[in-house]
Amino acid sequence: MISVRHGALAVLSAVAVLAIPAAASAHRQWLLPSSTVLSGNDPWITVDAAVSNELFYFDxxxxxxxxxxxxxxxxxxxxxxxxxxGKYRSTFDVQLDKPGTYKIGSASDGLMASYKLNGEQKRWRGAAAEAATAIPKEATEVKLTESSRRLEIFATRGAPTKEVLKLTGKGLEVDFVTHPNDLVVSEPAQFKLLLDGKPAAGVEVEVVPGGNRYRAATGEMKLTTDAQGAFTAKWPGAGMYWLEATVRGGKSTIANAERSASYVTTLEVLPD
Structure with a gap:
């Protein structure tokens, strides 16, 4: 556990966490699969991975x-x-060599700190175990934020299955009441947002359609979870959609630290 006393950062025990990607808040991080619903004996998908200002555009x-x-x-x-x-994006392939639903993504945790040293504002980001040496003992006004981020997509060969949809009870997660690879434009989709396995109520969920680079309006939707963490998405059209939710607050595993947890996925909505 990490605590702050009189502006100094003391490590009582190391917390093993991974550093989260250093993407600016104005930028969107995403995975874009070439397809999510496939059939045949040897289906593959290609996935683009990037952080961008324009959704699904490499910039x-x-x-x-x-x-x-x-x-x-x-x-x-x-x-x-x-x-x-490459310079603006990564790309990779996944072979769907078994029938059912695959999950592709990452889950990361990290610690962010802001502090003053000799009157100058400083910032640091990394693993909690590194904080004791990274932040000077003479630092003052130390503020800690424990951050967790889950980024994932799903692809299905044949009939959808649910094994990879099981929740871990850690961080921010989506319980897919409607299977993520069974979305069609005429049917509203049901989801539940959970933080550490408990309903995340009153949280804003942003849903943005792809292909908006040349549109005057982005068509983004702002949805809010109810008391059970549930929310419903109604699709204005078929295509790829980027979904993100962020929760600030809640119990941190690090003493004297605030908490921020986020979830990001890309969903394909098929025509009728």
Missing amino acids: HNPMRLDSLTVTAPDGAKGEIKNGST
Whole structure:
């Protein structure tokens, strides 16, 4: 546990967490699959991964592939193939060699700090275990934020399955009442937002359609969860949609730290 006393940061015990991607708040981080509903004997998908100002357009930074994992329909570890990182985006392939639903994504935790040193404002971001040496003991006005981020997409070969949709009870998660690979434009989709396994009530969820670079209006939707964390999305048209929710507050595992948790996914809505 990490605590702050008289402006100094003291480590009582290390908390093993991973540093989260350093994307500016104005930028959107996303995974964009070539398809999410597939059939046949040997289906593959190609996924673009980036951080950008324009949704699903490569104009800022590539997403690093190191932390991404693939979970097969039976819960076994899958494989990222043909991974490549360029100037503005990364790309990789996933072979859907088993029937059912796959999950592709990452879950990360990190610590952010702001403090003053000799009257100058400083900022730091990294793993909690590094904080004791990264932040000078003489620092004052130390403010800590424990951050967690979950980024994931889903793709299904054949009939949808639910093994990879099981919740971990950690961080911000979506309980897909409507399967993420069973979305059609004429049917509202039901979701529940959970923080550490409990309903996240009163949280704003942003849903943005892709392909808006050349539109005058982005068509984004602002939805709010109810007391049970539930919310409903009604699709104005078929296509890819980016969904993000962020919760600030709640119980932190680090003493004297605020908390921020976010969830991001890309969903494909099919025509009737």
